[in-house]
Amino acid sequence: MARVKTIKTNFTAGEISPHLLGRGDLTAYQNGAAKLRNVRIFPTGGVTRRSGLRFVSAAPGPGRLVSFEFNTEQVYLLVFTDFQVSVFSGDAKIADLATPWSEGQLAHLTWTQSADTLLLVHPDVPPKRLTRKAALDWTLSDWKFHEKDGRIFQPFYRFADEEITIQPSATTGQVTLTASQDIFEIGHVGTRFRLSDKEVEINSVGGPRTAVATVQETLIGTGAQKDWEEAAFSPVRGYPVCCCFHQDRLVIGGSRDLTNRLWLSKSADLFNFDLGEAEDDEAIEFAILSDQVNAIRAVFSGRHLQVFTSGAEWMVTGDPLTPSAIQLKRQTRVGSPVDRSILPRDVDGATLFVSRSGKELREFLFTDVEQAYQSNDLAVLSGEMLRDPVDQDFHKSERIMYLVNGDGSLALVTVFRPEKVTAWSLTTTDGAFLSIAVVGEDVYTLIDRHGRHSIERFDAELLTDCAYSGTVAEGDDGRRIWNALPWLENWEVDIIADGVVRGRQAVSNGAVTLSDPAFRIESGLPYSHHIEPLPPFLQGASGISQGTAFRLVRATFRMLDTAALSVDTGSGLRSLSFEYFGESRFDQPIRRVTGDRTVRALGWRHGDPKPLWRIEQADPLPCTLLSVLTEISTNG
Structure with missing residues (x-):
């Protein structure tokens, strides 16, 4: 009979999938755990009971949370719900505005920010800009593309067959447009058309082949013209899917009817999409063409302009980006979700995005050796943590990626790339998490508590x-x-x-x-936290022993600033706070203790792949575990 001492010094691999119970040879097995619930994992290796959630405000229903950072001192939380957005400064609501997005449309809402303006797009709603004019003065308005001499410099596209013609009744004033085939719809009212590069605006539609328009630029003649196009964005053709800023240009990624097309504005002129003569500073437009469907789901400004589509990830290069120097190269074939929009996030130079399957968190990272991007799966060892995510955000100082799962749980990933730390844990509450936003140093959540919707903030001072x-x-x-x-x-x-x-x-x-x-x-x-290690991977004199009888002799827990510790070593939970911390939790002030606490155990186990111990605690008391020393007796 032999005794083996093992020490678990960290939890930097996080909660590990049960599919890896046979892989004790992995470093991740040694540094992982069988269950980490309602805890936060430090990049240094320890785990602590997560912060409580402070009630901020009731919410009218489901929605999405968005961070708005005006400067380092003034940050705001935007709460989008059914046809409404509420603006919060700190925990106080300072404004309410009506919006055009219904509750059902919020899943596909995307945004990007420049200074005091947030640009918001949805494929079925005209794009909007939310502007902070003063601390208490916020406005929501339509995008206004650059206009000069009656011409609007917005994207245009020929949707109809090339053989279809349009014939104007005159060259100036109000004219009747007659098409050779059905092209006009009621939704075209207010939309711009270009006939031989001259613009008219549709006033009314008389039928599929006739419309009345006002000439904005004198037309070249009254003959039937094949050279015509219409505004790329309209009630008939849909609106942008996503946008971002890159190299001083506004980038629009896809629209409802042009899913694979990219538009880049003129340099330093964000709402001017004039293609001009393809000079270096002029607008750029192109489609992503390949052997698969590439509906654009997100555009992201990183080391390069990154384009995430339904089937692949792309890199757009050019230093700087110009019409003559731009290059588009497919990098990986993972794909992004199509049932909703989840914005990618930057983490130490890597772009983290959710895969189309909803089962992977991919790290889109440029490698100097290959001069290309790779998409490594950060959830490969912890697949059960990712459950069809619906939202995500990253807290830079805590180094935690928060992912709201479709089942209402919240996955936390401690990511510290220099030390190769990717540690998963799962947070639950009495209700369902719906959305997440990191605002400055604060993390806000939108929660459905059995029909009562609330905005709550993680607060390190709270335990409930x-x-x-x-x-x-x-x-x-x-x-x-x-x-x-x-x-x-x-x-x-x-x-x-x-x-x-x-x-x-x-x-x-x-x-x-x-x-x-x-x-x-x-x-x-109340909420409970759970910490369970993986089953021991024993090695006897004759090598690795699987199925060997063993028992836990004692376990020593190294704690930091801890007020309570409830441990089960096989015979039920026992609270070390009474026996070892020397005072009752319920009649004395909370006292935090740092040091080692040892518990003895009895009972042999025969090939049972279960943890040697588990920590479970519902009492609202702080608990931080740094390491665990175990002494095991084995007959192998």
């Missing part, structure tokens, strides 16, 4: 969800009844008063009542 915290005024003698919780009416909440855990009680009439007065309080929904 949908939480309220308050203090009495200076000079007050304390308070027993604490109001301001109407959003949790009839729900049971955990209560921490003056640093003491007071147990749970139901919210009644928007308040909780304490047995004795308190000066400060936190109350909110």
